[in-house]
Amino acid sequence: MADALHTLSAAELGRRLAAGTLTSRTLCEALLARYQAVNDKVGAFTHLDQADVLAQADASDARRQAGQGRGPLEGIPVAIKDNIAVKGQPLTCSSKMLAPLVSPYDSHVAERLRAAGAILYGRLNMDEFAMGSSTENSALRKTFNPWDLARIPGGSSGGSAAALAAGLVPLSLGSDTGGSIRQPASHCGVVGLKPTYGLISRFGLVAFASSLDQIGPMARSVEDCELLLNALASADARDMTCFGPSDRALTPAGDPRKFRIGIPKGFLGKGVAPEVAAAVNAAVEFYRAQGCAISEVELPSADLAVPTYYVVATAEASSNLGRYDGVRYGHRSSVAGTPVEMMTASRSEGFGPEVKRRILLGTFVLSAGYADAYYVRALRARAKIRAEYLVALAGVDVLLTPTVPTPAFKVGEKASDPLQLYLEDIFTIPANLAGLPAISVPCGKSGHLPVGFHLVGAPLSEAKLLAAGRLFEAAHGYAHQQAAL
Amino acid sequence: MAEGFDIDHLAKLARLSLTAEEKALYSAQLGQILGHFQALADADLPATIDDARVVDEAALRSDEPGPVLGAEAVTRVAPASRDGQISVPRVVDDES
Numbered sequence: 001m002a003d004a005l006h007t008l009s010a011a012e013l014g015r016r017l018a019a020g021t022l023t024s025r026t027l028c029e030a031l032l033a034r035y036q037a038v039n040d041k042v043g044a045f046t047h048l049d050q051a052d053v054l055a056q057a058d059a060s061d062a063r064r065q066a067g068q069g070r071g072p073l074e075g076i077p078v079a080i081k082d083n084i085a086v087k088g089q090p091l092t093c094s095s096k097m098l099a100p101l102v103s104p105y106d107s108h109v110a111e112r113l114r115a116a117g118a119i120l121y122g123r124l125n126m127d128e129f130a131m132g133s134s135t136e137n138s139a140l141r142k143t144f145n146p147w148d149l150a151r152i153p154g155g156s157s158g159g160s161a162a163a164l165a166a167g168l169v170p171l172s173l174g175s176d177t178g179g180s181i182r183q184p185a186s187h188c189g190v191v192g193l194k195p196t197y198g199l200i201s202r203f204g205l206v207a208f209a210s211s212l213d214q215i216g217p218m219a220r221s222v223e224d225c226e227l228l229l230n231a232l233a234s235a236d237a238r239d240m241t242c243f244g245p246s247d248r249a250l251t252p253a254g255d256p257r258k259f260r261i262g263i264p265k266g267f268l269g270k271g272v273a274p275e276v277a278a279a280v281n282a283a284v285e286f287y288r289a290q291g292c293a294i295s296e297v298e299l300p301s302a303d304l305a306v307p308t309y310y311v312v313a314t315a316e317a318s319s320n321l322g323r324y325d326g327v328r329y330g331h332r333s334s335v336a337g338t339p340v341e342m343m344t345a346s347r348s349e350g351f352g353p354e355v356k357r358r359i360l361l362g363t364f365v366l367s368a369g370y371a372d373a374y375y376v377r378a379l380r381a382r383a384k385i386r387a388e389y390l391v392a393l394a395g396v397d398v399l400l401t402p403t404v405p406t407p408a409f410k411v412g413e414k415a416s417d418p419l420q421l422y423l424e425d426i427f428t429i430p431a432n433l434a435g436l437p438a439i440s441v442p443c444g445k446s447g448h449l450p451v452g453f454h455l456v457g458a459p460l461s462e463a464k465l466l467a468a469g470r471l472f473e474a475a476h477g478y479a480h481q482q483a484a485l
Numbered sequence: 486m487a488e489g490f491d492i493d494h495l496a497k498l499a500r501l502s503l504t505a506e507e508k509a510l511y512s513a514q515l516g517q518i519l520g521h522f523q524a525l526a527d528a529d530l531p532a533t534i535d536d537a538r539v540v541d542e543a544a545l546r547s548d549e550p551g552p553v554l555g556a557e558a559v560t561r562v563a564p565a566s567r568d569g570q571i572s573v574p575r576v577v578d579d580e581s
Binding site for chain 1: 490492495496498499500501502503507511514515517518519521522524525526528530531532533534551554558559561562563564565571573574576
């Protein structure tokens with residue numbers, strides 16, 4: 001049985017652990033064997049301390065034996081994107097800038113996972129500082145799509161999605177600034193949820209664009225995604241944008257068969273591949289057949305989302321990444337000279353090309369003489385986009401679109417054209433700009449490559465997104481799917 | 486919109502040292518990306534920006550000291566330290 005443990009859901013593993021038919025050590029040993037067999041092919045992990053994993057597993061088994069189990073995640077491994085701090089583990093953001101860093105503290109979500117009894121299971125590859133949509137910008141290693149090893153897994157949480165699709169771990173954490181959870185989830189055939197801005201504390205998440213960044217759960221099923229979300233979402237005074245205890249009540253889901261589903265006008269024509277459009281249209285027809293009311297909605301400023309995002313995100317990144325000066329942590333150049341020369345050399349040696357490109361872009365849109373034309377106009381456009389989404393969501397329960405216009409592309413195919421890569425996120429960006437919850441759910445294949453659909457809801461409507469996703473996955477065969485490796 | 490784009494000035498502001506090849510590459514790519522941003526210049530936008538927040542009231546905590554990392558933990562991750570302090574290149578010249 002041990003060789004099949006990597007195919008099971010977190011919920012099923014939890015049931016077996018609770019029933020005493022499985023121990024966390026047996027589970028972790030099976031997953032470590034899977035790691036030895038396939039991680040070099042997929043490249044999802046950048047670091048995994050096997051002795052530490054087994055020590056955590058033994059501690060979990062001892063707790064359970066003593067009747068002190070901590071809940072449904074007790075003994076279950078959760079792998080973590082390498083921009084989320086776990087005490088004693090590397091925190092590199094897949095960058096040469098931070099490659100020597102071992103985190104001296106736990107993020108809020110790591111604290112939550114420890115409190116839930118989960119096994120903090122290794123570090124997952126990503127685009128450097130979460131900047132990218134293919135994980136090709138990692139300075140540490142390549143990650144490949146488990147469904148086709150010649151293709152990208154998506155990004156920036158490419159390691160988080162690939163690890164799930166390869167059966168390396170049942171649950172993972174990603175972060176999402178413009179689609180970095182949902183886009184790789186779609187490309188790898190797994191589920192990824194970006195929560196409402198403020199639902200999950202970012203304390204211990206390395207900042208990229210602070211008005212957009214969110215941590216979120218990823219899994220091979222909607223049920224598992226919900227299990228992880230429930231463990232993560234709690235108030236935390238260390239992130240001032242995090243909802244307090246009295247403000248975080250989720251909207252009850254209700255019966256998803258009675259949902260009103262909005263289809264944004266024109267979204268299925270925007271460079272969407274025919275196979276993607278067909279899979280998403282089939283999902284729409286599924287919901288219609290279930291009794292949902294389908295209607296077309298207007299989002300007239302949708303075309304402004306990508307330029308708005310890339311102004312706001314790069315502006316905030318240029319400020320946030322100012323802290324990497326070679327003084328307090330991270331890479332310091334051996335080039336001698338003045339402090340400014342040392343800082344300039346450290347940054348130039350430590351940052352990769354995409355990070356430099358975004359810092360330069362963000363510096364420009366904030367610079368004297370240009371801030372009004374770019375940054376301030378982007379903030380105004382953001383307000384307009386958010387208002388339009390809230391108006392649309394006042395009339396429907398969820399908005400449904402593709403997650404990504406096309407299936408996973410080949411490694412290197414878009415590496416020299418950053419603008420084309422930025423357009424990968426055209427459907428996912430608005431949820432970040434408007435602070436809305438959104439989920440990607442697998443809904444089919446284009447050839448052998450997974451396709452996902454994308455649901456966006458009103459603030460704190462996560463339960464609706466999950467209910468709609470569960471309804472779909474219960475009737476289809478895409479939950480728990482794994483690539484053959 | 487992209488008039489006055491000066492890669493040398495930007496690199497200096499961003500504390501980045503770029504090779505000639507990098508300057509040429511980033512100038513071309515940023516020009517292309519900024520061209521895509523033209524849609525923002527052409528759009529009819531609201532005058533206000535203050536409704537782009539999800540959390541309506543900033544949850545400010547009380548201004549009291551909380552747990553912090555100790556000097557040992559901080560200097561352990563610093564690139565260079567001495568006697569419990571982070572060391573940096575000399576900032577002020579000795580005038581004597």
